[in-house]
Amino acid sequence: MIDQGIERRSAAVTEMPEELRHDVRLLGKLLGQVIAEQGGEDLLADVERLRKAVIAARRGEVSADEVTAMVAEWEVDRAVQIARAFTCYFHLANLAEEHYRIRTLRERDTEGGVQRESLAHAVHELGAERVAELVERLELHPVLTAHPTEARRRAVVTAIQRISGQLTEYNAPGRGASERAESRRRLLEEIDLLWRTAHLRPSKLDPLDEVRTAMAAFDETLFRVVPQVYRSLDVALAEGSGTRPPLARPFIRYGSWIGGDRDGNPNVTAKVTREAVQIQAEHVLSALETATTRIGRTLTATAQFAPASPELKAAIAATEDAHPELVSELATRSPREPHRQWLLFVAARIAATRRRDLDLAYLSPDDLLADLRLAQNSLAGSAGRQAYGELQHLVWQVETFGFHLAELEVRQHSQVHAAALEEVRAGGELSERTEEVLATIRVIGWIQERFGVRACSRYVVSFTRDSSDVAAVYELARHALGTRAPVLDVVPLFESGQDLANSPRVLSGMLEIPQVQERLATTGRRMEIMLGYSDSAKELGPAAATLRLYEAQEQLTAWAAEHDVRLRMFHGRGGALGRGGGPANRAVLAQAPGSVAGSFKVTEQGEVIFARYGHTAIARRHMEQVANAVLLASSPTVGARTAAAADRFRALAEQVATASEQAYRSLTEAAGFPEWFALVSPLEELGSLRLGSRPARRGLGAPRSLDDLRAIPWVFAWAQTRVNLPGWYGLGTGLASVASLDELRAAYREWPLFNALLDNAEMSLAKTDRSIAEHYLELGGRADFTEQVLAEYDRTRSLVLQVTGHTRLLENRKVLSRAVQLRDPYVDALSHLQLRALRALRTGTFTDHERDRLSTLLLLSVNGVAAGLQNTG
Structure with a gap:
């Protein structure tokens, strides 16, 4: 069984909890059974030989050269199968740890207690009145990116999710022996399928594949979690949540670069950007339609016990004139149930919006919100729990996601704009690349006409060196659409050490740009800039980059105060520690005083998206931790303490x-x-x-x-x-x-x-x-x-x-330490397999078939190590 040795080895340092040990042992045993069934007992024996050898090497009982020699004995095809075994094990070990984490989160969430780093904890620390004041400007803005850091195929991810569901069923309390036996059979079936699933992608992803992959996080998690987070804050602020209007406004906004980031990616075109927004809209409108229908069907309170308000009665009467057949059908299905009738009518209108049936469709999310609040206000007079319960969750979802789901942001390199502007000013025939720049701006205009300015208005300019790099985008927008140019907030991205140092000078130059002046007047002097963690760390090293970024934030905060600008800093953090990664809540608390000011915008990318948003309990915990940190970091007490330490x-x-x-x-x-x-x-x-x-x-x-x-x-x-x-x-x-x-x-x-x-x-x-x-x-x-x-x-x-x-x-860090200890020997096994392939590919001469098999071994081991270390880039 492939998990027992590691249990014994790690016990001396960090004891594995019994529940985790149980799941690791169960999944490992089932995987071993599948390996033996599919590859034979001799394959399982070879897997065990390598497992025992790398553990012995860590104990100093055998040398690394002996492990190298063992790995070299196998045919390449056998090595590939062994690499598959260890890769599958990592996926299952990660799943077992996720389940243990979820159980731990639920156990900590005890009645009457205040969980650390939660919204309730922030209210406890700062006081409800102070938090209510801070929430007025609180905004969390995660931006999903398609940067290529998710090594797992989507087919593998979904296979793991099915195994997760069966593990939950297997461990559910109160189940009989026959039920557990069936769950175990299903677990074995799904692990067998995981083993048979190709772990390497057969073809390259295109940008719309990436958009659809990100939609899984929305469909399965984000849409449901956001109202839970808002409810958590409302409960913490005062008694009576669910029977009164909420005390805090929605504060989460999602953004996306997926289908919009064309910096260095020629595959992202204006057509792709247009289709990306349409895919997002399809998903959010479908989700809103489903939620509205579900809530509408449950609102069975009769007019006797929950009479319609005069305003709702008038609205229903007006719809009878405009859509008599639909309203008649709803009235027949829901007699004397006015709120049910109305919500089902609203659901029909959302469906029409998705179909683009203009006779019935909503023109904007604000129109939908008005109809929902009409029902909510009507219910508030006689049925407060129905007004501010599930219906409030739906209101929050519309306020957060609108009809566009996430604001699509466009990013392009400053040199591309400079070249395009040179061609435009010359007045001759434009290159294909310049035409694409102009087409992108026209698509932004189309998106705003269709979904509103909120759907797409930020245009990030990477490698911004001067305010002229920002002005170039506005000039190109005028050339693309003239007086119909879209509303744009051009966001300079400062990445290198020199660019970070020059950033205040660039911002001062931006204040002279007429379009920037106009946006400042319209937005209450709000301005956004982006800080690049990845390239600065690659240029300066991790320590210098961290400290230079902090210094830049101090300077930018002082600049904003001097120029009366409400500056939001957009943190371009990667998933890995070498790219600004790490726990997000601790990153917030480590920011320069005054730089947070109630708002935190950050990129979420690659494996981080599914690690943080793959399960509702983990997603909720992550979002509460970040919101807690933003509230604390924005308080004068924490700011003063941090400032004093920074000065010292x-x-x-x-x-x-x-x-x-x-x-x-x-x-x-x-x-x-x-x-x-x-x-x-x-x-x-x-x-x-x-x-x-x-x-x-x-x-x-x-x-x-x-x-x-x-x-x-x-x-x-x-x-x-x-x-x-x-x-x-x-x-x-x-x-x-x-x-x-x-x-x-x-x-x-x-x-x-x-x-x-x-x-x-x-x-x-x-x-x-x-x-x-x-x-x-x-x-x-x-x-x-x-x-x-x-x-x-x-x-x-x-x-x-x-x-x-x-x-x-x-x-x-007991939990992380245990995770590293659990994986180290198995990562060692994959590293030895990878080294064999690397040595051969670097020094040998092969037929095309032999090279292909070695490449497969190498890439499969890369995939497995990424799963074992739980990060890529």
Whole structure:
């Protein structure tokens, strides 16, 4: 059974809870049965041999060379099957942990208690009156992106979800023996199907595939969770929730780059953007129609006990004139049930909106809200629970999602605009790329006419270097549509260290642009800018990038106060620690004082979307944690405390940033480094995983410098080597530059930013395996680079432990520590399989068939390691 050895090994450090052990053992046993049935007992025996060998290697009982020799004995096809086994195991182990987390969340949510980092906790800490005041400007704005970081096929994800459902059924309390036997049979059936499902994508995704994939998170989770979060706050603010009007307005808005982000992705066209919005609209209108029909059918209160208000009676009478057959049918089905009749009529109108039946369709979400509030106000006089219960949830859903679901944002590179503008001004024949820029602006105009300005108005300009980069978009919009140009909020994206430093100057220049002045006057002097975490970290290293971003936020906050601008900072954070990832709520609390101001907008991408929004309980917890952090970070008390810590440790931060950046650049800018990186990692092969529609790099061929390489494959490839370099490299040198260990420890205790920096580095170090990493680094034939990387790893690990006071990595993170321990040996197994393929592909000569099989082994192991480490890029 493939899980028992790890249980014994990890018990000495972190005991696995019984419920988790039960699920891991059950799923592992069933997977073992499937492997034996499909591949034979000899395949299961080989899987067990490798499992026991890597565990023994971790104990020092066998050498890594012995494991390498074992793996080399197998035919490639056998190695592929073994890699499939470990990959399937990781999917099942992740599922078992998710179920345990959900159970834990529910157990913590005890009656009368206040769960930490919840909305109720924020109300408890700040007081209901203070929270109600803060909620007036509270806004959470997650933006889903299609950046290619989800290694799993959608078919694999749905297979795992089916297994999840059966595991829930199996563990449900009060079930009889026959019911449990049937659930176990179904579990075995679904695990068997997971084993038979191809784990590698047969073809490349196109942008609309990515849109449809993201819709799964909306359909299965987000639509239901949002009103639950609002209800949680309403319950915390005062008694009587569900019988009175809510005390806080909706504060969650979703955005999307999927189908709108064309920076470096020629596959995203104006046609794609148009279709993306239509797909979103179809999903949200279907969901609203279903919810309205369900609620309408339950509103069976008769006119005797819940009489219609005069306003509702008049509205029903008016609809009889306009749509006599429909209203007659509803009246026949719902006699003397006016509210039921009305809601079912509203559902029919939503259906007509989806079909584009203009005789019955709503013209806007505001019209729908007016009809819902007509019913709500009518019920409020006699049936308050019906007015402010499920019907209020529906009102919240319309207020949050409208008819467009999520605001689609467009992003394009500043150089594309500059080239297009040059052609437009020249007045000659326009290139295909320039025509596409103008077509995109016209599509934005169409979206606004069809769905309203809220559906699509933000236009992000990557690599903004000057205010002229912003002005260029407005000039192109005038050329595309003249006086009918769409409403645009052009958002500058600052990514490099130099761009971050120059950002206040750029914003001052934007104030001179007439269209920006007009938008400031219209929006109450609101302005949005975006901060890029990925490219800044790739350029500067993790420590310097974190500290430079904080410094930029301080400067931008001061600039906004000086110019009377309500500045919102949009955080372009990746999923991995080397791209600004990590716990979102801690990231909020680590922001510069005044920079949050009740609003937090952040990208959610790749595997993060399904990790955070794949299950309603986890999604609700995540959203409450972030909302809690935004409320606390926006309070004067927390802001003052953070400001004092930042002032005290400013010189220390500068010292750490400078030294860490120098160390990082001395490696990444050294001659031959890009070529070495391509040799020691599966960088070149990642494109074959078909993770997304966006190319993995700028230009063709091997990267000549890191500028040619996008941040995601940079992080993903290092994770595969078990080095995780983007998450920690340079930090050790930075910490070593500070003479006083006590001062570093004080900064860790008192300054949230420094605390988060070291804790995130500790997580990255914990997922690093030095002994496995050495085997990858040796593939590059540069002993100097290998020695430099490993020396910095040793330095960083040692100093992080000294500063945090921990005796081992993740000592104070029991759950994460257990997760890493559970997976490490199995990731080792996949790493050895991957190394075999990499060595052969780098040095051997093969037939096309042999190369294809080795590539399959490599890519399957990449997929499995990503599942085991639970992150890609």
